[in-house]
Amino acid sequence: MNKIIVIGGGFSGLTIANKLAKKARKYKLDITLIEPKDHNFYEPDLIFYAFNNKKLSKLYKPMHKLVRKRVNHIGMRAKKVETEKKKVILEDGTELDYDYLVLATGVKYIEKDFKYSEQKHIHHFYSPPATEKFRQMIKRFKGGTIVISPSTVPYKCPPAPVEFTFMLDSYLKKRKLRDKATIKFLYPLSVPFTVKEAAVVVAEMYKKRGIEFVPYCNYEKVDIENKKFISFEGEEIEYDELVLLPIHEGQDIIKESGLGDKEGYVPTDKFTLQVKGHPNIYAIGDCTDLPTSKAGAVSHYSAPTIVKNIINQIKGKEASAKYNGKTICFLVTSYQKAMMLDFSYNHPSRKYGLIPMRIYMLFKRLFRFLYFHILIKGII
Amino acid sequence: MKKMSKEKISISIDARGSHCPGPMMELIKAIRQAEVGEIVELLSSEEGSLSDIPAWIEKAKHELVDMIKEDGYNRFLVRKTR
Numbered sequence: 109m110n111k112i113i114v115i116g117g118g119f120s121g122l123t124i125a126n127k128l129a130k131k132a133r134k135y136k137l138d139i140t141l142i143e144p145k146d147h148n149f150y151e152p153d154l155i156f157y158a159f160n161n162k163k164l165s166k167l168y169k170p171m172h173k174l175v176r177k178r179v180n181h182i183g184m185r186a187k188k189v190e191t192e193k194k195k196v197i198l199e200d201g202t203e204l205d206y207d208y209l210v211l212a213t214g215v216k217y218i219e220k221d222f223k224y225s226e227q228k229h230i231h232h233f234y235s236p237p238a239t240e241k242f243r244q245m246i247k248r249f250k251g252g253t254i255v256i257s258p259s260t261v262p263y264k265c266p267p268a269p270v271e272f273t274f275m276l277d278s279y280l281k282k283r284k285l286r287d288k289a290t291i292k293f294l295y296p297l298s299v300p301f302t303v304k305e306a307a308v309v310v311a312e313m314y315k316k317r318g319i320e321f322v323p324y325c326n327y328e329k330v331d332i333e334n335k336k337f338i339s340f341e342g343e344e345i346e347y348d349e350l351v352l353l354p355i356h357e358g359q360d361i362i363k364e365s366g367l368g369d370k371e372g373y374v375p376t377d378k379f380t381l382q383v384k385g386h387p388n389i390y391a392i393g394d395c396t397d398l399p400t401s402k403a404g405a406v407s408h409y410s411a412p413t414i415v416k417n418i419i420n421q422i423k424g425k426e427a428s429a430k431y432n433g434k435t436i437c438f439l440v441t442s443y444q445k446a447m448m449l450d451f452s453y454n455h456p457s458r459k460y461g462l463i464p465m466r467i468y469m470l471f472k473r474l475f476r477f478l479y480f481h482i483l484i485k486g487i488i
Numbered sequence: 489m490k491k492m493s494k495e496k497i498s499i500s501i502d503a504r505g506s507h508c509p510g511p512m513m514e515l516i517k518a519i520r521q522a523e524v525g526e527i528v529e530l531l532s533s534e535e536g537s538l539s540d541i542p543a544w545i546e547k548a549k550h551e552l553v554d555m556i557k558e559d560g561y562n563r564f565l566v567r568k569t570r
């Protein structure tokens with residue numbers, strides 16, 4: 109049997125494990141998925157749930173409904189990888205051998221200077237409890253300045269804070285509060301997110317919609333008492349409510365196993381998706397240092413490359429399959445419309461997708477169904 | 489003849505091959521680590537760096553000591569001033 113261990117059962121780990129399961133019989137694969145959580149959570153809809161009253165529980169699915177039969181799911185954390193011995197050590201001390209390992213551990217959020225749950229006026233929308241706290245605030249909001257900023261780059265889904273800002277603008281208009289509110293969007297670069305062609309269009313839309321954009325603004329700290337965002341560049345920006353994305357880092361296991369860079373992201377070959385210096389270890393999704401977005405779409409398009417390369421290696425061949433950086437994602441611009449970003453290592457975002465349209469919004473809305481019923485199960 | 493800067497470099501970052509926003513973020517990280525007065529060198533092959541890096545330095549009130557065009561990349565020397 110060829111022993112394959114996948115560490116992390118978020119979208120990336122589940123997709124890989126389930127895709128491998130389809131090949132299990134033919135190639136004699138023994139697949140183990142290590143994931144302590146008993147559910148999976150659909151993050152892209154958080155930008156809608158921040159502004160509605162629906163139950164966040166709708167975004168969860170239990171693991172047992174998502175894992176294919178031929179995948180052995182262990183509901184525990186992995187503590188360490190011993191690459192020399194080809195072993196994974198679990199939190200209870202159990203040691204598991206592998207022939208091939210896939211790292212899919214995602215990122216962790218760090219609360220350094222303050223706890224979001226203890227701050228009345230500092231929010232984010234990157235987890236269900238934080239989204240719940242934000243929506244309690246926004247329901248009571250009567251006017252003032254709302255400042256939105258990431259705290260580190262990279263962070264998950266580069267357009268998400270932009271989408272959130274457009275949703276906030278639309279929501280306040282609907283409640284007839286827009287003229288009582290100032291929206292400021294701060295960003296480390298010259299444009300409001302990392303996909304330049306689309307970011308230029310977004311900057312124009314910000315202007316039209318009266319959203320103030322502050323470029324080259326890197327988070328340094330918050331003066332909580334005086335409600336000021338302080339940038340590394342020395343600017344002080346006052347807020348009534350601050351939406352500050354949490355600090356992102358790689359998971360401890362990556363650093364502790366000597367498999368990460370300074371931020372704990374896994375140095376990964378951008379084409380073969382092998383971990384640099386470890387031909388029998390692969391990395392997928394948010395845990396990697398790939399020069400593209402930390403997005404589920406990247407995992408979806410890159411998963412077949414990992415499956416092909418593992419099979420190639422089992423057959424005694426080179427890991428010759430290559431991921432071309434393909435990504436497609438939707439960027440919501442209002443309640444009705446979205447853009448479609450379609451890019452790869454070889455080409456910038458296609459122009460046709462940069463005009464906001466209703467059809468793209470329809471795709472975005474349908475996506476949760478596709479995510480839970482087709483993509484995560486490795487069907488396509 | 490390439491112009492050579494005689495400034496003493498304290499931190500050097502090779503961000504060649506790295507895409508936007510890689511070089512900019514690497515530079516900001518290095519400036520955070522550097523002491524006031526020290527020089528950070530950044531090598532970047534990313535086209536946007538040519539406009540983005542000087543614009544960021546100006547806003548952050550550091551000093552662009554030199555910007556040198558090399559074969560296939562640019563070399564920026566930045567002094568941390570505050």
Ligand SMILES: Cc1cc2nc3c(=O)[nH]c(=O)nc-3n(C[C@H](O)[C@H](O)[C@H](O)COP(=O)(O)OP(=O)(O)OC[C@H]3O[C@@H](n4cnc5c(N)ncnc54)[C@H](O)[C@@H]3O)c2cc1C
Pocket residue numbers: 115116117118119120121142143144145151152153154155184185186187212213214215233234235264265268359361392393394395402403404405406407437438
């Ligand atoms: C608000 C928001 C909006 C988004 N919108 C979009 C979008 O529109 N389109 C898009 O493509 N993407 C979007 N994303 C990004 C997308 O959700 C993530 O990129 C994706 O979920 C990453 O999946 P992952 O499996 O790599 O990481 P994760 O989902 O973080 O999964 C990692 C898993 O590893 C497990 N793990 C960690 N350490 C260990 C360990 N030591 N042992 C065992 N298990 C471990 C964790 O428990 C976790 O379940 C959005 C994200 C957010 C927050």
